[in-house]
Amino acid sequence: MGDDPSSSSQMSEDDDDRSPPLDPSSSNKARNCSSGSGCDYIIPYPDQVLENVLENVLCFLTARQDRNAASLVCKSWYRAEALTRSGLFIGNCYAVSPRRATARFTRVRAVSIKGKPRFADFNLMPPNWGAHFRPWVSAMAKAYPWLEKVYLKRMSVTDDDLALLAESFPGFKELLLVCCDGFGTSGLAVVASKCRQLKVLDLIESEVLDDDVDWICCFPESLTCLESLIFDCVECHINFEALERLVMRSPLLKKLRLNRHVSIGQLHRLMVRAPQLTHLGTGSFSTLEGNPQGDQELDYVSAFAACKSLVCLSGFREILPDQLPAIYPVCANLTNLNFSYANITAEQLIPVIRHCHKLQIFWVLDSVCDEGLKAVAATCKELRELRVFPVNAREDTEGPVSEVGLQAISEGCRKLQSILYFCQRMTNAAVIAMSKNCPDLVVFRLCIMGRHRPDHATGESMDEGFGAIVMNCKKLTRLAVSGLLTDQAFSYIGQFGKLVRTLSVAFAGDSDMGLKYLLEGCPKLQKLEIRDSPFGDSALRSGLHHYYNMRFLWMSSCLLTREGCQDVAQALPRLVVEVMKSDEEEETGEYVDILYLYRSLEGQRDDIPKFVDIL
Amino acid sequence: MGLRAAAHSSSSSIDSSNHPDLDGLLIPKPSGSSSSSSLSHKIKIFNGGTNSRNSRRSSHTRTDLSTDLRLGLSISPYHHSDLSSTTSSPREEALLSWPPIKSILRCTLSGKAENFHHQNSSLFVKVYMEGIPIGRKLNLFAHDGYDALITSLSLMFKTTILCPDNNHVHSEKYHVLTYEDQEGDWMLVGDVPWEIFLTTVKRLKITRADRC
Numbered sequence: 001m002g003d004d005p006s007s008s009s010q011m012s013e014d015d016d017d018r019s020p021p022l023d024p025s026s027s028n029k030a031r032n033c034s035s036g037s038g039c040d041y042i043i044p045y046p047d048q049v050l051e052n053v054l055e056n057v058l059c060f061l062t063a064r065q066d067r068n069a070a071s072l073v074c075k076s077w078y079r080a081e082a083l084t085r086s087g088l089f090i091g092n093c094y095a096v097s098p099r100r101a102t103a104r105f106t107r108v109r110a111v112s113i114k115g116k117p118r119f120a121d122f123n124l125m126p127p128n129w130g131a132h133f134r135p136w137v138s139a140m141a142k143a144y145p146w147l148e149k150v151y152l153k154r155m156s157v158t159d160d161d162l163a164l165l166a167e168s169f170p171g172f173k174e175l176l177l178v179c180c181d182g183f184g185t186s187g188l189a190v191v192a193s194k195c196r197q198l199k200v201l202d203l204i205e206s207e208v209l210d211d212d213v214d215w216i217c218c219f220p221e222s223l224t225c226l227e228s229l230i231f232d233c234v235e236c237h238i239n240f241e242a243l244e245r246l247v248m249r250s251p252l253l254k255k256l257r258l259n260r261h262v263s264i265g266q267l268h269r270l271m272v273r274a275p276q277l278t279h280l281g282t283g284s285f286s287t288l289e290g291n292p293q294g295d296q297e298l299d300y301v302s303a304f305a306a307c308k309s310l311v312c313l314s315g316f317r318e319i320l321p322d323q324l325p326a327i328y329p330v331c332a333n334l335t336n337l338n339f340s341y342a343n344i345t346a347e348q349l350i351p352v353i354r355h356c357h358k359l360q361i362f363w364v365l366d367s368v369c370d371e372g373l374k375a376v377a378a379t380c381k382e383l384r385e386l387r388v389f390p391v392n393a394r395e396d397t398e399g400p401v402s403e404v405g406l407q408a409i410s411e412g413c414r415k416l417q418s419i420l421y422f423c424q425r426m427t428n429a430a431v432i433a434m435s436k437n438c439p440d441l442v443v444f445r446l447c448i449m450g451r452h453r454p455d456h457a458t459g460e461s462m463d464e465g466f467g468a469i470v471m472n473c474k475k476l477t478r479l480a481v482s483g484l485l486t487d488q489a490f491s492y493i494g495q496f497g498k499l500v501r502t503l504s505v506a507f508a509g510d511s512d513m514g515l516k517y518l519l520e521g522c523p524k525l526q527k528l529e530i531r532d533s534p535f536g537d538s539a540l541r542s543g544l545h546h547y548y549n550m551r552f553l554w555m556s557s558c559l560l561t562r563e564g565c566q567d568v569a570q571a572l573p574r575l576v577v578e579v580m581k582s583d584e585e586e587e588t589g590e591y592v593d594i595l596y597l598y599r600s601l602e603g604q605r606d607d608i609p610k611f612v613d614i615l
Numbered sequence: 616m617g618l619r620a621a622a623h624s625s626s627s628s629i630d631s632s633n634h635p636d637l638d639g640l641l642i643p644k645p646s647g648s649s650s651s652s653s654l655s656h657k658i659k660i661f662n663g664g665t666n667s668r669n670s671r672r673s674s675h676t677r678t679d680l681s682t683d684l685r686l687g688l689s690i691s692p693y694h695h696s697d698l699s700s701t702t703s704s705p706r707e708e709a710l711l712s713w714p715p716i717k718s719i720l721r722c723t724l725s726g727k728a729e730n731f732h733h734q735n736s737s738l739f740v741k742v743y744m745e746g747i748p749i750g751r752k753l754n755l756f757a758h759d760g761y762d763a764l765i766t767s768l769s770l771m772f773k774t775t776i777l778c779p780d781n782n783h784v785h786s787e788k789y790h791v792l793t794y795e796d797q798e799g800d801w802m803l804v805g806d807v808p809w810e811i812f813l814t815t816v817k818r819l820k821i822t823r824a825d826r827c
Binding site for chain 2: 119121122123124205389390393394395422447449451504506507531
């Protein structure tokens, strides 16, 4: 709080891994020296030659953490860095305004912006909270005529925004929309027709409105530059003939992920046209109404065999398990296989996975059971990332995967770095085993779907299991906990989780001490999301020293009062403290429904909906 | 986990811990819909038809209304007051936000679950006939509606069981079918849609028609 908010430590708002704020006196000293007063010898103002040299050298710095560090050296470096930064990353769209960002960085070619908090994905917040792309695209349209790439995550994007984008940037090349909404096929049509240099159009887990516009037809009639076209989340029918023609005139196309309205027969036609593909999303992988008989007779094995460069396979939205053997020819080369929409059994999985020796990333449904996971463990020795999703996303006493599958994976896949595992039951023993067998774990997300569920075998809490993870996995940066957890679990995390940046907590803990352990113990904590846990105002206050170093804190259905949140808002002027009702109609009770706080240079945003209050 | 009060409205989600007999959980459909078509047919409708011609949806919805109800999801999930559960506080009712799976994925996968589990699992309930101390057991999942159930039971117990839609005949010669629901009440079979019945039935009793 003693920091001058405009000091250099606060300026790098787009920094992810910021070190704690610089001691203001040291940065002032640097400036004093460079302006030639208060030191033993006069340092001349850096001449233009030096700045030019600096600019040329700084071009080689790409990582934003490095660039942020460079910008803090002195004013001259700050200026040079700002002129040479070509990739702008905004981790929270409300932490800095478009005007401020475009004023500082004037030669940006690629922009990444993240909006809504992740818990908004799970219906914890009413819609229309914010994160609008409009102010950003308006500012960039004026500031960055040479913009080439836009990556948005959890932002609200309208068709008009897409139209403005398409019109404003003649050299536009890459559009990636992840978990976005608010736009439809009309918006896609404008982008397709006006962005003549378009290389990448990736729509991932986004909601796309069906405006009955045939956007596939809107791509240029000549050869296109398309390298990646991903639209597996688009729920609308597409004009298949137009798509086939598009593929035929896109010789550079490497990544194609179809939506579930593309039948297996149509897939065949496309594969024959594009054997150069490296990433393929297979669409429905089923016969849809139309030509079921004909589809069954095609030679899928040859089509797959012809795709010699295929390394990433996904789709299988309505899978006909009988057709699965068609993919055998490519299995040996696959590094990434996504079966998370394929409701297949262990028997159906095993013949496929047996061939996948090079697999590094595997997403699957728990329909394959512990048996299927054992088969994965037996073959996929190079596995780096595993995600097991539930077919039935509800709480139950029994489920198809359990501690048995987790144990098997830990024993077979020693190089595992990232795991997301949904299950109904778990034991500390299996989690401890994983902590010892997989020392390279960076991401550990275990979701025991039964709330407050203890160790299945011993009836104890899951404290020891998660404790072992933070103790033994020295590289861990992301953690999600579940099951029955006491304050002890948080004590472990605070004690050992020194690199943890992202933490997800639900239905856990006994008292304020739990949250205190986290806020006092984890110096690198950036993103903390908590729901339905008994943490109150006193715990909230214990993080005052740290909130400026975090991207955000989310707490819903906890024991926070409005006054407690107010105290934090008053103590930290550069923090935006949003308090929300989870149900617009209901009266506010004793406790705050949702607290969402984040650092910001701009203060209160001007687009808050009715259910949000900024303290 | 412990049992919690069941939410009986057709628009609420069901906590399976209230239904220990149910393996592949069936999700209620809005009343009035046909009970006799097979589930795989229903899944085809869900997957194929409803998505394609949606006009402006709000940014937060899934597919159309009937699909939402069929999957047991209420339309505005954070409107806790819509759920008709008697005792649970709003926080306990927030099942739609747990486990942390995105809505889109939950809809798609639930559809697959219905198809998958229904073929493989069973729901056996006890059936007693009034006056006969030894009961029988019957797999409700093996029947696709009330007609099939009545037929099975009539054969099993060698009596005429009046169909729910017939006029009640008060006579000791005929029987009617009743069931015990999750709240312990005895109800006449046939008033609610088949899928909802499957989620609330605990056991069956064939009673004389002159008792109702």
